[in-house]
Amino acid sequence: MNKPARKVDGLLFDKDGTLFDFHTTWSAWAGDLIEDLAQGDAAVRARLASEMHYDLDERRFRPMSPIVAGTNREAAECVARAVPDRKVEELEIFLMETSAAAPQAETVPLAAFLQALAAEGLALGVATNDTEHGARAHLGKAGVVDKFDFIAGFDSGHGAKPAPGPCLAFARAMGLAPGRVAMVGDSTHDLLAGRAAGMQTVAVLTGTATRADLAPLADVVLPDIGHIPAWMIA
Structure with missing residues (x-):
C-alpha cells in the first residue's frame, strides 16, 4: 500500500516553547x-x-x-x-x-520523535532568537543536537524572527522550496517569519501564547509537536 502524501519535506522548529516547555x-x-x-x-x-x-x-x-x-x-x-x-x-x-545552563523540559521525548522524522527523510532545523551557543548547549544536553541539519540563533548571520531570514536560510541550505517547509513555533514571531518566507506555519501551545493569539497566523494549531506526524498526512 502506498504511503499517503505528506504536506512538507522539511520542518524548521523554534526552540523555547516549542521543543522545550517555556515555563x-x-x-x-x-x-x-x-x-x-x-x-x-x-x-x-x-x-x-x-x-x-x-x-x-x-x-x-x-x-x-x-x-x-x-x-x-x-x-x-x-x-x-x-x-x-x-x-x-x-x-x-x-x-x-x-x-x-538552564535545565530544559522536553515537550515530547525529543530523541525518539526526531529520529522518527529523520527516518521519513525530512530535513530538520532549528531557528531560535536565542544565541546559537545557547541553542547548541540546550540541544546538546537533550542529546539531540546531531538530529538537526541546521541550527541558527539570532547571531548566526541570518537575522532574527519575525524577519524571514533564518527560515529562508534553512530552505536554501536544504535545497527546499519554502512552500514545502513548515515553520513550527509557539509565538507570533515564529509564525510571522514563516509566513514572510512563504512557508507553511504550525503553531503549538507549549509556550505563553494562546490559541487565539496564534490561530490567525497558523495553518494549524496543535497541542504540541508530537501531533505533527498526524498533521503531515491528514
Missing part, C-alpha cells in the same frame, strides 16, 4: 535571575519584574513579555533598564551564560 525552563530561570541581580533589594527586584513582565508571585512570565520571543540582546536591553549600573554588553554575556 518549566524559562520562568524558573528568570525568577532565579531576578533574585541574583536584585541582591536582596526589593526596589530592584520590582523594577526587574516590571521591565521583564514577570509575575513574582506566580513565578511566570506574562504572555506579552518582550523576553518571550525576543533576542538575547533585546533581553539584555530590557534587564539593563532595571539595573542601569550594569552595561548592556555585560548583561548580554551574563544572560547567554546563565541561560545556556
Whole structure:
C-alpha cells in the first residue's frame, strides 16, 4: 500500500516553547535571575519584574513579555533598564551564560520523535532568537543536537524572527522550496517569519501564547509537536 502524501519535506522548529516547555525552563530561570541581580533589594527586584513582565508571585512570565520571543540582546536591553549600573554588553554575556545552563523540559521525548522524522527523510532545523551557543548547549544536553541539519540563533548571520531570514536560510541550505517547509513555533514571531518566507506555519501551545493569539497566523494549531506526524498526512 502506498504511503499517503505528506504536506512538507522539511520542518524548521523554534526552540523555547516549542521543543522545550517555556515555563518549566524559562520562568524558573528568570525568577532565579531576578533574585541574583536584585541582591536582596526589593526596589530592584520590582523594577526587574516590571521591565521583564514577570509575575513574582506566580513565578511566570506574562504572555506579552518582550523576553518571550525576543533576542538575547533585546533581553539584555530590557534587564539593563532595571539595573542601569550594569552595561548592556555585560548583561548580554551574563544572560547567554546563565541561560545556556538552564535545565530544559522536553515537550515530547525529543530523541525518539526526531529520529522518527529523520527516518521519513525530512530535513530538520532549528531557528531560535536565542544565541546559537545557547541553542547548541540546550540541544546538546537533550542529546539531540546531531538530529538537526541546521541550527541558527539570532547571531548566526541570518537575522532574527519575525524577519524571514533564518527560515529562508534553512530552505536554501536544504535545497527546499519554502512552500514545502513548515515553520513550527509557539509565538507570533515564529509564525510571522514563516509566513514572510512563504512557508507553511504550525503553531503549538507549549509556550505563553494562546490559541487565539496564534490561530490567525497558523495553518494549524496543535497541542504540541508530537501531533505533527498526524498533521503531515491528514
